[in-house]
Amino acid sequence: MSVRLSPPESSTPGPAPTPAPTDPMTPRAAGLWSTLAGVVSMAAFLAAAEIVALATGPTGSPLFAVGSAVIDLAPAGVKDAMVSLFGTGDKVALFVLMGVLLVVITGAAGYGEYRRQPIGKIAFVAGGALAVVAVLTRADAGQVDAIPSLVGTFVAVLLVDKLASRLRRWVRSTSPGWAEQAQPVPPLRGPGLERRSFLTYTVVAGVAAVVVGTGARVVNAGRANAAALRRALTLPRASVTEAAVPAGASLDVEGLTPYVTPDADFYRIDTALQVPSIDPAEWSLRIHGLVDREVSISFDELLALPLEEHMATLSCVSNDVGGDLIGNALWLGYPIRSLLERAGPNGGADMVLSRSIDGFSAGTPLDVLQDDGTDALLAVGMNGRPLPIEHGFPVRMVVPGLFGYVSATKWVVEMEVTRFADAEGYWTPRGWDALGPVKLESRIDVPRDGGSVDAGTVSIAGVAWQPHTGVEAVQVRIDGGSWLDATLADSVSADTWRQWVYRWDAAAAGSGSHTIDVRAQGADGTWQREEYVQPAPNGAEGWHRVTVDVA
Numbered sequence: 001m002s003v004r005l006s007p008p009e010s011s012t013p014g015p016a017p018t019p020a021p022t023d024p025m026t027p028r029a030a031g032l033w034s035t036l037a038g039v040v041s042m043a044a045f046l047a048a049a050e051i052v053a054l055a056t057g058p059t060g061s062p063l064f065a066v067g068s069a070v071i072d073l074a075p076a077g078v079k080d081a082m083v084s085l086f087g088t089g090d091k092v093a094l095f096v097l098m099g100v101l102l103v104v105i106t107g108a109a110g111y112g113e114y115r116r117q118p119i120g121k122i123a124f125v126a127g128g129a130l131a132v133v134a135v136l137t138r139a140d141a142g143q144v145d146a147i148p149s150l151v152g153t154f155v156a157v158l159l160v161d162k163l164a165s166r167l168r169r170w171v172r173s174t175s176p177g178w179a180e181q182a183q184p185v186p187p188l189r190g191p192g193l194e195r196r197s198f199l200t201y202t203v204v205a206g207v208a209a210v211v212v213g214t215g216a217r218v219v220n221a222g223r224a225n226a227a228a229l230r231r232a233l234t235l236p237r238a239s240v241t242e243a244a245v246p247a248g249a250s251l252d253v254e255g256l257t258p259y260v261t262p263d264a265d266f267y268r269i270d271t272a273l274q275v276p277s278i279d280p281a282e283w284s285l286r287i288h289g290l291v292d293r294e295v296s297i298s299f300d301e302l303l304a305l306p307l308e309e310h311m312a313t314l315s316c317v318s319n320d321v322g323g324d325l326i327g328n329a330l331w332l333g334y335p336i337r338s339l340l341e342r343a344g345p346n347g348g349a350d351m352v353l354s355r356s357i358d359g360f361s362a363g364t365p366l367d368v369l370q371d372d373g374t375d376a377l378l379a380v381g382m383n384g385r386p387l388p389i390e391h392g393f394p395v396r397m398v399v400p401g402l403f404g405y406v407s408a409t410k411w412v413v414e415m416e417v418t419r420f421a422d423a424e425g426y427w428t429p430r431g432w433d434a435l436g437p438v439k440l441e442s443r444i445d446v447p448r449d450g451g452s453v454d455a456g457t458v459s460i461a462g463v464a465w466q467p468h469t470g471v472e473a474v475q476v477r478i479d480g481g482s483w484l485d486a487t488l489a490d491s492v493s494a495d496t497w498r499q500w501v502y503r504w505d506a507a508a509a510g511s512g513s514h515t516i517d518v519r520a521q522g523a524d525g526t527w528q529r530e531e532y533v534q535p536a537p538n539g540a541e542g543w544h545r546v547t548v549d550v551a
Helices: 027-056 062-073 076-115 119-136 143-173 191-221 226-232 299-303 336-343 366-370
Strands: 284-289 295-298 308-315 326-335 351-356 361-365 377-382 396-398 412-418 441-446 457-465 471-478 498-505 512-522 544-550
Touching (some): 027 119, 027 143, 062 119, 076 119, 119 143, 284 336, 326 336, 336 412, 441 471
Antiparallel strands (some): 284 295, 326 377, 441 457, 457 498
C-alpha cells in the first residue's frame, strides 16, 4: 500500500495579493464631495461661533451681524426691490438668499482646498475676517464679541483641511494600481477604508454642527427671554385716554380693512434681521446733544409718568400706490415733547436723531416733536397690550404725520438733539429725503384688482389717509367717467385713516371689464395728485386703479 504525500508548504513568502479592482472616482464626483466638505466646514464655523457666544454674549453671533451688514451695505435700489417683491417677508427672503450664497461660496472654497490647498483655508480666513468686522461694527458690540468669529474661523480652517486631505486619499485609493503607487504617510488603506474615513468625518462633523449649533442659536436668541418678560408685564392705566372709536368708524363691507389693525396684521419694515430681545429692567433712554442738560430715563421711571393714549396711522415710505405697508393702532406712551422739555434743546438745534439698539437711526424735525398739536409718543403699548417684540418692545417712537423712516424708531435707546446740517438718519445717505411727511393717499380694498363681481349693487370700498391733516372727501370714477362722491366713515381724529364706500350699480355698467379709480381730498382742501410717483425718495403718489369683470 502506497501513501502519496503532499509537498510541504513553502515558507518563502509569495507576491502580495492584488487589491480588488475598483472604479476610479470621476472628477465630477470628487468635485461634489469637496463641495460638501466646504459646506460642512461652514456649518462648523457657525456652530462653533454660536457655542462660544454662549459665554461671550449673543451679540457676538456672526450670523445676524453679517446679515445686518449686508442690509446696511446694500444699495437703496436693492432694498426697495426686496420690499417691493417680498413686502414684510423681506427678512425671510434675505435669509434664504444668504443661505444660498453661503452654500455656493463655501462649497467653492471646499473644492478649491481639494484641488489646490490652501485656497479653501484662505477663503475661510477671509470670511472670518469679514465676520469679525461685521460683529465689531454693530452698535452694541464690544471687543470680546470678536472671539466667536475667530474661534469659528479656526474650526472651519482645521476641518476643511482635514476633509480635503481625506478626500484626496480616497480619490488616490480608487486609482488603478494604487497599491504600487508611492505611498503617502500613513499608507493608503484601500478604497473602502479611505471612503469610510472621509464619510465618517463629514457626517459626524455635519450632524454635530447642525444639532449643537442650532441648540446654541436657540439659547442665544432667547437669552433675554423678551417674550416671557412681555407676558408678565402689566401696563399702567393711561392718564389721558383716547376717545372711544365711534360706531360709524367701521363700515360693514366684507373684505374692507378694519379700522384698527390687529397686532398680528400690522406691517413690519425695519433693518433688524434679528428682532432685538430686550429686558425692560435693563432698558434706558438717553437724551443728549445740543441740550442744556442730559436726561436719562429707565423703563420703570417711564411707566411712572402720566401716560397718554393716542390712535394713529403709521405708514412706510416704501408703500406703493395701493400697497398695504400701513396700519392704524391705539398707542400708549409718554409725550416726547415733555421729555425734550426736561433736556432743554438749544436754539440752534432743528433735529432729533433717535437710535435703536440695533443701530438704526432716524432724523426727526425737532419742531414736530415739540409741537403741542402733534401727539408724538415714546410708546410702550399697542392696542391695549405691551408692544409686540417685533414692533419695538419695550419702547418705540410713534410720530403721526411722518413716514416711519424719519420717526418711528423701534427699540429706541437714544435721542440726540442736533442739526440736519450735522447729522443724518439711516436712510438719508441712502438716497431718501431727510424730511418725510406722509402724503395724501387712498386705496381700493374691494373689489380686488383682477377679480369679478356679479351684476347688481357692488360695494367699492377702501381707506384714505393723511395723518395729522385728515381726509375730507373721497371720490371714485368708473371707466374714466365723472367723479362720484363716496360715503366717508367716522374716525377718532385726523391722525387716523378713514374708511369709505361707494355703492356701484354694476348692472347698469354692463358686463365685461371695467376700471375703477379713487382719489381723496385732504382737510386742507388739497386733492390727491393723479400722476404716479414712485416711493423713492419721499413717498408714492397717484390714483389707485383696479380692473374688475362684471359677470
